Amino acid sequence: MTTNPLFVALDTMDLSRARAWARDLRDLAGGIKLGLEFFVAHGPEGVRAVRDTGSPPLFLDLKFHDIPNTVAGAVRAAVRLEPWVLTVHAPGGRAMMEAAGDAAAEEADRLNLPRPKVIAVTVLTSLDDRDLKTTGINDAPADQVRRLAALAMEADLDGLVCSPREVAVLRADLGPKPMLVTPGVRPSWAVAGDQKRVMTPDQALAAGASHLVIGRPITGAPDVAVAARHVLEDLQD
Numbered sequence: 484m485t486t487n488p489l490f491v492a493l494d495t496m497d498l499s500r501a502r503a504w505a506r507d508l509r510d511l512a513g514g515i516k517l518g519l520e521f522f523v524a525h526g527p528e529g530v531r532a533v534r535d536t537g538s539p540p541l542f543l544d545l546k547f548h549d550i551p552n553t554v555a556g557a558v559r560a561a562v563r564l565e566p567w568v569l570t571v572h573a574p575g576g577r578a579m580m581e582a583a584g585d586a587a588a589e590e591a592d593r594l595n596l597p598r599p600k601v602i603a604v605t606v607l608t609s610l611d612d613r614d615l616k617t618t619g620i621n622d623a624p625a626d627q628v629r630r631l632a633a634l635a636m637e638a639d640l641d642g643l644v645c646s647p648r649e650v651a652v653l654r655a656d657l658g659p660k661p662m663l664v665t666p667g668v669r670p671s672w673a674v675a676g677d678q679k680r681v682m683t684p685d686q687a688l689a690a691g692a693s694h695l696v697i698g699r700p701i702t703g704a705p706d707v708a709v710a711a712r713h714v715l716e717d718l719q720d
């Protein structure tokens with residue numbers, strides 16, 4: 484749908500700020516991402532209010548993770564917001580992911596809306612091997628990401644969210660087709676914050692990422708358009 488790989492995460496509770504960012508990024512971002520902070524504060528009406536600014540395509544990142552029936556219902560409700568991309572958590576399992584993909588396709592067809600892409604979040608980019616061990620998973624993050632990625636592909640989903648560090652191995656495993664969306668991306672001039680498995684935008688794309696998710700390095704800047712341009716210029720160097 485878009486060749487610009489930059490998704491900007493508009494993580495804020497402030498509706499007018501989100502609308503202003505979406506307007507400012509209209510010609511600079513390949514997509515905008517609205518996630519839990521914004522959605523819990525403003526719900527579907529807030530999403531529509533941001534879309535009404537003529538924003539770039541919507542990545543609706545609600546990371547559904549529940550029993551298959553509940554996730555299918557949430558996906559059917561989300562389809563009405565006409566997102567380009569929706570997320571579920573891969574650890575919810577194959578049946579849950581299949582239910583999400585089927586619900587997205589069926590509901591979009593029923594309502595005559597575009598079918599959203601459903602992608603699965605593997606291992607959060609804020610976790611390193613030590614964090615993963617504390618959840619009972621003794622494998623390295625890359626091994627767990629590959630295991631969950633295989634499950635998501637068996638469930639016929641459209642792609643994955645992973646850290647840039649796993650992108651190369653996933654591209655080798657899965658080929659060119661799946662969307663590989665990578666948060667945990669930090670330009671050399673930005674701080675990592677709570678992100679632990681990070682790389683720069685050009686490294687992530689060179690490894691095979693199809694899309695980059697960047698939030699605070701852009702939304703924390705005095706002017707989001709200037710910061711987004713900076714990221715895009717870095718990619719052209």
Ligand SMILES: O=C(O)c1cc(=O)[nH]c(=O)n1[C@@H]1O[C@H](COP(=O)(O)O)[C@@H](O)[C@H]1O
Nearest residue numbers: 492518604606607608644666696697698699
């Ligand atoms: O699904 C996501 O988008 C996601 C998955 C993940 O593993 N790590 C991760 O940071 N994210 C999201 O990506 C964005 C990253 O934002 P910044 O850390 O501010 O660049 C946030 O909106 C997170 O919710």
